[in-house]
Amino acid sequence: MMTRRQFFAQLRRRGFKKSRMQLTRVALTYSDDAGVKVTLPKGHENTFHIMGGHSSGIYILANPRTQWGTHVDPPALGKANMLEVCIGILDGEFRRPSA
Numbered sequence: 001m002m003t004r005r006q007f008f009a010q011l012r013r014r015g016f017k018k019s020r021m022q023l024t025r026v027a028l029t030y031s032d033d034a035g036v037k038v039t040l041p042k043g044h045e046n047t048f049h050i051m052g053g054h055s056s057g058i059y060i061l062a063n064p065r066t067q068w069g070t071h072v073d074p075p076a077l078g079k080a081n082m083l084e085v086c087i088g089i090l091d092g093e094f095r096r097p098s099a
Helices: 004-013 082-090
Strands: 027-031 037-041 047-051 057-061 070-072
Touching: 004 027, 004 037, 004 082, 037 082, 047 082, 057 082
Parallel strands: 057 070
Antiparallel strands: 027 037, 037 047, 047 057
């Protein structure tokens, strides 16, 4: 299972760096030179937001109570948690389903 520390190290390996403009005080935003931004809330890994690129959107851990965002079931995708799913999306392993 990927930890937050490993996740941010993976982002840096892919050319992302901490964004000079953070989107919110309760999350960390990293951006790359192509204009793709990844925002991960502080304190939990059940959601992330990608802006720019082919898979822009808000991704959340699948649950029946939430009616917004793109619901993701990491075990169904062969991943241990949402951080691994985010890296997979950035690598082009998964694409956001069309609405």
